[in-house]
Amino acid sequence: MKPSLSVVLPAKNEQGNIRPLIEEIFSALNQHTTFEIVLTDDGSDDQTGQEAIDTAKRLGCQLKVLRHPYSCGQSTAVHTAIRHADGEYIATLDADGQNDPADVVAMLEKAQQVRNPHVCVAGYRNKRKDTPWVRTQSKIANRVRQFFLDDGVPDSGCGLKVFRRETFLLLPYFDHMHRFLPALIRRMNGEIVIHPVNHRDRGAGVSKYNVWNRLWVGIVDLFGVMWLRRRTRWPVVEVTHNDQ
Numbered sequence: 001m002k003p004s005l006s007v008v009l010p011a012k013n014e015q016g017n018i019r020p021l022i023e024e025i026f027s028a029l030n031q032h033t034t035f036e037i038v039l040t041d042d043g044s045d046d047q048t049g050q051e052a053i054d055t056a057k058r059l060g061c062q063l064k065v066l067r068h069p070y071s072c073g074q075s076t077a078v079h080t081a082i083r084h085a086d087g088e089y090i091a092t093l094d095a096d097g098q099n100d101p102a103d104v105v106a107m108l109e110k111a112q113q114v115r116n117p118h119v120c121v122a123g124y125r126n127k128r129k130d131t132p133w134v135r136t137q138s139k140i141a142n143r144v145r146q147f148f149l150d151d152g153v154p155d156s157g158c159g160l161k162v163f164r165r166e167t168f169l170l171l172p173y174f175d176h177m178h179r180f181l182p183a184l185i186r187r188m189n190g191e192i193v194i195h196p197v198n199h200r201d202r203g204a205g206v207s208k209y210n211v212w213n214r215l216w217v218g219i220v221d222l223f224g225v226m227w228l229r230r231r232t233r234w235p236v237v238e239v240t241h242n243d244q
Helices: 018-029 048-059 074-083 103-113 132-149 165-169 177-186 218-231
Strands: 005-011 035-042 063-068 089-092 119-124 161-164 191-196
Touching (some): 005 103, 018 035, 018 048, 018 103, 035 048, 035 074, 048 063, 074 165, 119 177, 161 177, 177 191
Parallel strands (some): 119 191
Antiparallel strands (some): 089 161
């Protein structure tokens, strides 16, 4: 039987974080919904993938591990995982343990209550645990995005989001697209729901996707998303059946 939810984890050198994260996901979701975990090992040179496999086997948790021989970036890792996922709904989390899997339950319930077929429940880290420098850079990035895109999302960099797999597969793929998911889904006449989420200190290691990737590289993509929004006409289709 296919799971209702696929929890997607893009991971690069997250040995030490993956075991407790999978344990938390299992504890949070096991009594609430059928789910699988789909992890993309994005060119790790440690035991991230094997740690995930060993943990899932011990828990009896459904897991897929996909591997990029060399790092392709977070958006590509997310895209690979979702293409191989089986759930109707997708929940994306950062693999460093800073997102709290307990938030997924309420976010999934909100997504299921929305009648619009295209919905994104976007996490909002209103009490972040990052350094002051990272918080400052993120505030700047969010203000720039809000000014140009007006997508109504106060924290576009939060990795915790819930949406339908079918919706994601209709989106144009490009590097760094994961940071523009709400804007891209709104472009489809989709509904965006903001949900405050817990944010925690990183358990082990250091961030692999740095401030430069989060802010400056995304400027070109920002104008690309603006172009897509202006050039897209997403129709409302009314179907008439000629029943004989």
